[in-house]
Amino acid sequence: MSEIATNEPARRRGPGAAGVFRAALKRDLLLAFRSRSDLVNPLIFFLMVATLFPLGVSPEPGFLAQLAPGLVWVAALLATLLSMDSLFRADYEDGTLEQALLSPQPLILIVLARVLAHWIMTGLPLTLMAPLLGVMLFLPAEGMGGLMLSLLLGTPTLSLIGAIGAALTVGLRKGGVLISLLVLPLYIPVLIFGSGAVQAAVTGLPLAGYLALLGAMLALGVVLAPLAIGAALRISVSG
Amino acid sequence: MAEPLLKVENLYCERDERVLFEGLSFEVGAGEVLQIEGQNGSGKTTLLRILSGLSRNYEGDLYWRGEPMAEVVDEYRQALLYFGHLPGVKATLTPQENLGWYAALQPGTDTASIDMALRQVGLAGYEDVPCHMLSAGQHRRVSLARLYLSQAPLWILDEPFTAIDKKGVAQKEQLILRHAAAGGTVILTTHHELRLGGLRRLNLDQLAGTS
């Protein structure tokens, strides 16, 4: 049974596709909200990584300002990555994941809701927190808008790609390091265009091109990543 | 007998270099209760996971109402209730929220019946208590409440009676009987001596591979 891309039959009763998506999103947000302490961890990590650079390199404002676009983006990327490993693990361990896989509801929507909930709980706060890091790293004020816009468009893509890695490694005991190996190379284009957007904003160049590319990658991710995540989850649970 | 609901043909599965079963063929029809027997490690759970569609590491053919499984997988999932080793209950959610999620996963479930299902398993009054505050047995019963909620004709139950007291077991037996009498089908494994009339048994020990 290799239903990687099954066409869902239209003769379904009960809650429609939108209903499942809403129910899944509500449940995932509720779950995340009930274990609030886990939510703060990526944010603290984000802040700490950004603190390491001035300590490790140089606190000189001019120098840091030059590095800032890349530093904030790398820190955001690592913070997202850190939060990825647990994305499906609890569901895998308590059996709710296998029940979701056995549901006649489209798995793609359940997965998409999960990733959206993850992004609301990590990517969005990271985006909102980014100006603080920008100030710490002397990012010129003109760059702040570009930083937030690029993170707003880029972090959902990071969540989508990271979820593929999480789905592939969910059944493995040593998932943590492995997921970084799988996912980091795939993060590179987002990093390039994301930090490129900030740099363009700092130097006063037009942003639209970068944002369009980040948006295009997000669109591609929303369409394709759930297929890969779904297939990977079925394989991981089967094994 | 009419067309069998679920038909298994020439099933082969190996795990860790050991053949669990080879050339396994059987079928179950409406109104039947089939108990899978065998020693520990004989592949009971693996067989149930294959039947449910969770495990895909096998060779052979499955048919649902006469159609190859790959072509009717959506209808099959709509008709299936799988109850595995893992409870499938979120500890941070309340019983009501947990069952609400199952109702969303299974189209055609009546959300109004959630409270009724919880009453049936003796969890009345605990609807709003997070599951991690319940005892192990109560936790298990949240999971079992799905049986009362479900309208699926085919039940696949893997050790449904663990961590359940005597009275609960008798109640579950009644539930299984009622389900079969109403034209439903049950495939299950259990270490309990079942006192059910018309029970069919399938022993995996005799089928174990010869190589």
Add this chain to the structure above:
Amino acid sequence: MAKNKTDKNWMPRWFYQLASPRWCYDITGKLLPAFGVLALVLLLGGTVWALLFAPADYQQGNSFRIIYIHVPSAILAQSCYIMMAIAGAIGLIWKMKVADMVAKSCAPLGASLALLALATGAIWGKPTWGSWWVWDARLTSMLILLFLYLGVMALHSAIENDTTAAQSTAVLSLVGLVNIPIIKYSVEWWNTLHQPATFKLTEKPAMPPEMWLPLLVMVVGFYCFFAVSLMLRLRNEILRRERRSSWVQALAESR
């Protein structure tokens, strides 16, 4: 192997023969000597031609001759990834064991080729750019390709069950395949932003035929060599996985 009767009708016969590990073992056994001889002749001939007879570059002198290894290995590292992903997809969709084994055998070969391309690139970089490593777009893309290979290999070795490992890595390599063009494009763009006009080494305006002909011979030779290594690995893998089947045991006893 899925014995799904419904799709058997439209698939050609050879496709299902390929699915049989035994048939695959036999056919690769017959093909191996031919490819081996071809690889040897082409690689030896190409090397002699490239080192002794091809003209030296007017800018770089003799150091440019390393492209006769660098370019073929870089080309092959990329084709190998595509092959790995396609084989993985076939294994995933038709549950074909041999395709899984091909995909598994591809990964370490592709990684070694990517590593070879990087090493020769670095050696070439020293006389040309004056440093062992330059963040040139092609080298960077090759480095990321190596990372992708390493990820695939790490995932495969982390999963104990052969079937699950094959399926998981197939999904990962397909995701990688979709990403490779995006990565290449993004790295090239990043490069033009950060490095103003380094002269391109591999895209010489009109390389004369006496220079690119030996290169072509080397590329074809590398493909043959790759085919030989792949078949050897594949045969190994077939024997390992089928070791309990009667034909492998008969084979072992006859030796």
